[in-house]
Structures are given as structure tokens and as C-alpha cells.
Amino acid sequence: MSDTLLSFRDITQKFGASPTLALRDVSFDVPEGQFIAVVGASGCGKTTLLNMAAGLVEPTSGTVALSGKAPRCPNYDLGFMFARDALLPWRSAVRNVQLPLEARGLPRRARKEMAERMLGLVGLGGREHQYPAQLSQGMRQRVALARTLAADPRLLLMDEPFAALDARTRLHMQAEFLRIWETTEGTRRTVFLVTHDLQEAALMADRVIVMLPSPGRIAVDLTVELPRPRADVLEEIIFTEQFREIQAELFAHLEGAVAVSGKGAS
Numbered sequence: 221m222s223d224t225l226l227s228f229r230d231i232t233q234k235f236g237a238s239p240t241l242a243l244r245d246v247s248f249d250v251p252e253g254q255f256i257a258v259v260g261a262s263g264c265g266k267t268t269l270l271n272m273a274a275g276l277v278e279p280t281s282g283t284v285a286l287s288g289k290a291p292r293c294p295n296y297d298l299g300f301m302f303a304r305d306a307l308l309p310w311r312s313a314v315r316n317v318q319l320p321l322e323a324r325g326l327p328r329r330a331r332k333e334m335a336e337r338m339l340g341l342v343g344l345g346g347r348e349h350q351y352p353a354q355l356s357q358g359m360r361q362r363v364a365l366a367r368t369l370a371a372d373p374r375l376l377l378m379d380e381p382f383a384a385l386d387a388r389t390r391l392h393m394q395a396e397f398l399r400i401w402e403t404t405e406g407t408r409r410t411v412f413l414v415t416h417d418l419q420e421a422a423l424m425a426d427r428v429i430v431m432l433p434s435p436g437r438i439a440v441d442l443t444v445e446l447p448r449p450r451a452d453v454l455e456e457i458i459f460t461e462q463f464r465e466i467q468a469e470l471f472a473h474l475e476g477a478v479a480v481s482g483k484g485a486s
């Protein structure tokens with residue numbers, strides 16, 4: 221297996237004066253090039269882990285390491301994608317995609333060419349000069365995806381990136397993302413996906429961690445044994461016996477999470 225890119229060691233996270241134990245004794249390593257998904261009930265600490273990887277939250281105890289060092293912010297090795305597209309409304313699609321390339325100081329012509337190429341890859345060729353308000357939610361999310369991928373980050377942090385889309389568009393976007401990610405030349409970029417959607421986690425990731433809440437901790441860490449590339453067969457995979465079994469196993473742990481938190485609350 222490749223080298224570890226991101227590592228969480230014995231992480232405990234407390235928030236507030238009468239502390240919420242957001243995470244307790246969480247440890248896992250993410251090898252370079254792996255697509256890892258973290259799923260779990262609301263409040264189990266998924267976003268806190270993501271924020272730690274971005275250097276936005278320092279753990280109360282334990283260590284987080286990115287390429288062997290404490291993550292810092294800002295870090296141009298990181299890319300982000302969230303449920304809301306966060307495009308700048310006053311910039312056209314192509315100029316939104318150029319944003320991270322400007323931050324890196326890429327020359328104007330190279331920026332424009334790269335941005336146009338990425339928009340083509342996400343199926344938005346011909347819409348380069350439209351503004352976010354002229355695009356549908358799904359198209360705006362494609363622009364955000366093009367912008368994230370144009371920066372070619374070493375680690376891609378995704379927090380519910382497709383949650384605001386309808387089921388059909390979501391599946392299209394998942395396939396589109398995988399089509400680009402799976403065909404990356406050389407080592408694939410490392411992806412850390414946080415999602416509530418169990419199907420999304422199992423369909424897209426190499427590995428799924430299910431977390432339990434109160435306190436946030438790992439219930440199961442499962443390797444998804446589905447072959448790649450998957451991009452063109454997502455709709456078929458969903459109906460296979462193998463996929464149903466993977467989902468059932470993950471769901472059993474999520475159910476455990478609900479039972480545990482329900483018990484604690486009563």
C-alpha cells in the first residue's frame with residue numbers, strides 16, 4: 221500500500237465549558253491515493269475530523285498529521301467541496317474555476333485553458349461565460365467540481381458535496397466525479413468524503429468508516445471490495461447482490477449507532 225498521507229492518532233475532541241465529547245480515541249490512517257468516506261448519525265464528529273485535516277480545529281488530545289506534519293491553514297495542497305457550491309456570483313463560470321489557479325499564480329492564458337478544459341470535463345462546455353444565477357443548482361455544483369479539480373489538490377475534502385441535488389442529478393455527479401478521479405494519470409488524488417448517504421459512501425469510496433455518536437467514535441472500518449473503474453456502471457452496481465450486502469453491513473452499524481444514541485438519550 222502507498223504511504224500514509226493523513227493520519228489521526230488517539231484523537232479526543234471536547235467542545236465547550238461543560239464539554240461535549242465530540243470525538244473519543246479516534247485513530248485511522250489514510251494512504252495516499254485512497255478514497256475514504258466517513259458516514260454516521262448527525263453529531264458523531266465527521267465534520268470535526270474534516271476540519272482537523274484542514275488545520276481549522278486542533279484536537280484536544282492526540283495528533284493529526286498531513287504528510288507527517290500538523291495541518292496548517294491555508295494549504296494549497298487541499299481542495300474543498302461542500303453541499304452549497306460557494307461560487308462567486310459576480311464571476312462567470314470560467315472565472316470561478318480560475319480562482320484557485322490565480323491564488324497559485326498561474327499565468328492568465330494557462331489559467332483560462334485549464335478552466336475551459338475542466339468545464340468541458342464536467343459537461344459544461346459552451347457555458348463558460350454564464351454566471352451562477354444563470355445556471356441550475358446541478359450546473360453550479362459542476363462548476364464547483366471543476367474549480368476543485370482544476371486546482372489538482374493532493375487531498376480533497378468533501379463535506380456532503382452532492383446533498384443539495386435531486387437523486388438523479390446526484391447519481392450523475394457521482395459518476396462524473398469518479399470518471400475524472402478514476403482516470404487521473406499517475407497516483408489518484410486522496411479523497412476524504414463526509415456524507416450521511418450510505419449508498420454514496422459505498423458506491424464511491426475504497427473504504428468506509430461508520431461512526432457512532434455521543435461520544436463520536438469508530439464503529440466499523442470497512443474496505444469496499446468493488447472493482448474500479450466504477451463511473452460508467454454505478455446504476456448497475458446499485459442492484460448487485462454484492463452491493464446490497466455491503467450496504468446491509470454498513471447499515472447494521474448505523475442502526476447500532478441509532479440504538480446506542482437513543483439509549484443514551486433516555
Ligand SMILES: Nc1ncnc2c1ncn2[C@@H]1O[C@H](COP(=O)(O)OP(=O)(O)OP(=O)(O)O)[C@@H](O)[C@H]1O
Pocket residue numbers: 235236240241242260261262263264265266267268269436
Ligand atoms: N465549534 C464547536 N463548538 C461547540 N460544539 C461543537 C463545535 N463543533 C462541533 N461541535 C459539536 O461536536 C459534535 C460533533 O459535531 P460535527 O459537526 O463534527 O458532527 P457531524 O457528524 O459532522 O454532524 P452533521 O452530520 O450533523 O453535520 C456535535 O455535538 C456538535 O454540536
